[in-house]
Amino acid sequence: MLKISRLTDYGLLATVYLARKAGEVVAAREIATFYHLPLPMITKVLKTLHAGGIVQSYRGAGGGYSFDGDADIVTLGQIIETLEGPWNLVECESVDESGHAVCSIRVACPSRRFMFGINRAIKGAFEQVTLAELTQGTMPFAAIKKQELVQQHV
Amino acid sequence: MLKISRLTDYGLLATVYLARKAGEVVAAREIATFYHLPLPMITKVLKTLHAGGIVQSYRGAGGGYSFDGDADIVTLGQIIETLEGPWNLVECESVDESGHAVCSIRVACPSRRFMFGINRAIKGAFEQVTLAELTQGTMPFAAIKKQELVQQHV
DNA sequence: ACATACCGTACCAAGGTGGTACTGTTTGCC
């Protein structure tokens, strides 16, 4: 239905929270209570973020998570990719376990090229928003200009 | 998972097929066999497209569907909106039956503004691709330029 | 030792999606 999952949304909130306290070790519980969200959800998403290398984790008493990276380098796209996994707008370009194309009418498909392009445009939009901007709460709105980069993808 | 549903995909294919034979009445069966897709799926999606005013329908023997409009005016965005219904990237802006905001932390949410912007950017991307272009198979790639239209949405 | 807090995995209910079936209604044609 063309929307990001709630889990991904939680992940963004958690990342922003950590980025706002960059370098500081914060327990998952603190984030959960701050946003009034169920703790298991936050921990689950933080595990994923850690596995993806977005945040660091510290075990044991006094442990927690922290964002130690550069908020100007980490992008919204990276975070979403980490949380949602690799995705495509349509299955056109997706392949199954054996590496074969999923879509059977792929070569003759009239919408594939467009979808591929829009797919990239959307990913590009996510890629151009940095965590720093998310954290600051400013809004460098990404507009889409047609014919900006006409590409005949073959 | 941030992808359009397969039904919507079918709908795009069907619309393009009709647009390529603009004015001509085509049976659903013809479209289904052309794309090697299950007939009930195609009929279902064509009903939706007709209900949304994208295509015309003709009942009875020799009936079918046809695209009689202007392919330069109909946009990909309109078709998707018809097929998927109104959507938002996140639930932030969605409201329940009584008109209240779904999201409880809405006012303090750090990602809302961005999501709202990206939401619009994506919709804008869809809106800028016309059915005519889809039909021709050319690809006016939509690029996203940051800071193109900085908007401080309140 | 013990409490804190992350790790891994498994589980479950609910909702959405993809697909099918069936009955009705309209219309062209013999």
Place this chain on the structure above:
DNA sequence: GGCAAACAGTACCACCTTGGTACGGTATGT
């Protein structure tokens, strides 16, 4: 008139994803 073609509407179902929970394990500071 009768029949077949083709859309209309609705209901149904299996499957998968999603949101959320539970629980035992491990690391660590006091």
